[in-house]
Amino acid sequence: MFISRFRVNTARSGARRLLSSPQPLHAAVMSSFPGILPSDRPAPAAPRVLWRLDQRSRAEVLLHIVSPDRPDLTHLVEQAGWPAAADPANPGWQTRPYTPLLDRLGAGDRWEFRLTANPVHNIRRKEGEPRKTTAHLTPTHQMGWLLDEKRQQRLGFRVCEKPAERRLLPEGTTHHRRPHPGDRYELTVRDTRSLSFTKSRDPGSSQGRQVTVVTATFEGRLEVTEPDALRRALTQGVGRARAYGCGLLTLAPVAHPAPRTP
């Protein structure tokens, strides 16, 4: 497995086109792997290509990619990078082997994490209606999605709880005694984005299909419970819309003191 980081040059028109919709960006990311053909379907339980855009400010946009093979991002550098500044030693992106980190994961380890995901549930609005996949729109529901007991077990980690002295509410509940996840856990929802774009034409239909994906970026602290399951989550992704920049979970060492409550 490899992890790569590419800084997008937002001053180029190619970057604007790629950032305007996850569809062309997905195509560009997939084109970095000569071994993967567009007609290939990813095997359900195998490592796959995952990517995520980290947008810290207008001119600081980083594309992170985790992939089974070493990517070649030359075309991205040409379209949306700094081609004149590239040289063989520094091609315009960085790729590092990811396996050493994956091998070192152990139960009980604590990490800072960041995850952009597409939190959804299946509901029917009234009796007798078919169930439909519906996005969670509020931070409380989005946190509830990630904090779901079964989901955390499946992903092989547990989101850490805040120590009592940093909580704003006693017992971690509101005054109606309802749990409040934002106060109880080391977890924040940074960003909620609704991406709406036209999917390129399916072979059968003449019109493009409108796709809407609601993404939420989670940041927080986790404790590893099952290293194997977490390894799976790190290489196969979390949740839906993994082709559209969702599902890539990354870890960083716990170095600084816990973030202040916003």
Add this chain to the structure above:
Amino acid sequence: MSVLVLRLAGPLQSWGASSRFTRRTTESAPTKSGVVGLLAAAAGIERGDDERLAPLAALRFGVRIDQPGTRIRDFQTAHHGVTGTSMPLSERFYLADAVFVAAVEGDHALLSELHAALHAPAYPPFLGRRSCPPAEPLVLQLHEHADGIEDVLRTTPWQAADWYRRRHRPPDHLTVLREASGGESIETADLLRDQPVSFDAGRRLHAPRTVVTDPVPVPIPAGGDPRYAHDPFTALDSLEEESA
């Protein structure tokens, strides 16, 4: 000697010390009566209970202006809720977008009691006026063995909001307004009628207290907001350092 440090931040604050009648002004920094009242409310001390108020009023008080805010005027027209007759026209002054660090110094047992009370307040805290709720957690820290409010207000990191830091360069100094300590000469200190004696609704009473103004250098915490710093490559770096 212990010191309890509070962060007073909110969209609006209003700290009156000398207002009478329909013109309700605000000082440019929190008043002792306002902060002691907030602590007394959290501890559940009733308005007329002067005996329980006395130990709180005896705490030594200081405040630091971290983000001065904007003074705004509210021209208030109101009608009586039941009879509909118009109430007197009044002017109310507020500080908008201000952030202060307030500290009280005193006996540890009393301060730890107040510290606990602020986490489960009997009456909700407000910043000088009932309509001004705090926007952030009030309690910053309880220092058990502190050298006094001067020292704490000199070392507590600058609390200005992120947007304020982005727009303004750090000032040269922050202003600390504090009560004079026991052995200090008070010839240069100001007097403010702000020492709470009774909060009884019928006969509210304040005594004068000293105000010493000190500039302190800005204690800026290291680095920006660490929350945006997530970089997955640091995990690989630290791994390589270990194996090297």
